[in-house]
Amino acid sequence: MSEPKILVALDYNDKKEALALVEQLNPKLCGLKVGKEMFTLFGPDFVKELVAKGYNVFLDLKFHDIPNTVAKACQAAAKLGVWMINVHASGGRVMMEKAREALEHEENKPLLIAVTMLTSMNEQVFSELGYQRGLAEQVAHLAQMSRDSGLDGVVCSSWEAKQLKQQCGKDFKLITPGIRPEGSDKGDQSRIMTPSQALNAGSDYLVIGRPITQANNPYQALCDISDSIVSHL
Numbered sequence: 001m002s003e004p005k006i007l008v009a010l011d012y013n014d015k016k017e018a019l020a021l022v023e024q025l026n027p028k029l030c031g032l033k034v035g036k037e038m039f040t041l042f043g044p045d046f047v048k049e050l051v052a053k054g055y056n057v058f059l060d061l062k063f064h065d066i067p068n069t070v071a072k073a074c075q076a077a078a079k080l081g082v083w084m085i086n087v088h089a090s091g092g093r094v095m096m097e098k099a100r101e102a103l104e105h106e107e108n109k110p111l112l113i114a115v116t117m118l119t120s121m122n123e124q125v126f127s128e129l130g131y132q133r134g135l136a137e138q139v140a141h142l143a144q145m146s147r148d149s150g151l152d153g154v155v156c157s158s159w160e161a162k163q164l165k166q167q168c169g170k171d172f173k174l175i176t177p178g179i180r181p182e183g184s185d186k187g188d189q190s191r192i193m194t195p196s197q198a199l200n201a202g203s204d205y206l207v208i209g210r211p212i213t214q215a216n217n218p219y220q221a222l223c224d225i226s227d228s229i230v231s232h233l
């Protein structure tokens with residue numbers, strides 16, 4: 001059986017609540033994403049606890065700093081046994097290359113991916129940042145730089161997935177947050193698609209948080225989403 005396509009974003013401020021959901025899941029059904037909130041509250045031990053349960057854990061800390069600092073942070077993250085880590089592509093080529101090199105001698109080598117432009121960003125917000133390219137072009141540019149720096153893939157929106165698969169090749173992983181099943185609340189996301197639309201567009205992994213964690217029955221919400229993409233597995 002192939003790896004699970006769904007990565008549940010565990011954005012909780014209550015560890016018990018998060019673990020109650022995790023206990024209902026299994027590592028064949030989904031991977032788990034730990035982001036800034038839970039890592040800041042509960043630290044490396046929480047991450048190791050999820051790894052010990054057999055889950056693919058994506059540690060989504062989006063490192064963005066000088067090359068030496070990011071390289072050391074990546075090494076520290078790899079030691080937690082996680083499956084995937086990330087940096088911001090806008091940290092630049094040298095930063096990404098140093099992060100790549102830093103993982104070379106680690107026993108556990110997580111997938112190393114780069115965030116392009118956040119899925120919450122729309123054209124209007126983007127234009128305020130003063131980039132010379134358009135939003136989609138900037139994503140394509142950062143994805144190319146990430147690939148050239150030896151990274152395994154990028155975080156992008158599913159809106160860019162088709163273009164990036166053509167540009168970067170089928171093995172370059174596309175991780176897409178901003179996934180909203182039909183009828184679910186968009187919240188602060190801008191560039192969204194449904195799970196099956198995103199997979200059709202070329203996404204490799206779907207990051208899904210609130211449509212699952214805020215549902216009346218999170219486990220059922222995850223099962224419904226899994227059923228909706230069964231033809232893609």
Ligand SMILES: O=c1ccn([C@@H]2O[C@H](COP(=O)(O)O)[C@@H](O)[C@H]2O)c(=O)[nH]1
Pocket residue numbers: 009011035115117118119120155156177178179187189207208209210211
């Ligand atoms: O561009 C990005 C990068 C990361 N995220 C993270 O994904 C989840 C999405 O959660 P939802 O509740 O499904 O919106 C969240 O943890 C973000 O930090 C992203 O949304 N966009």
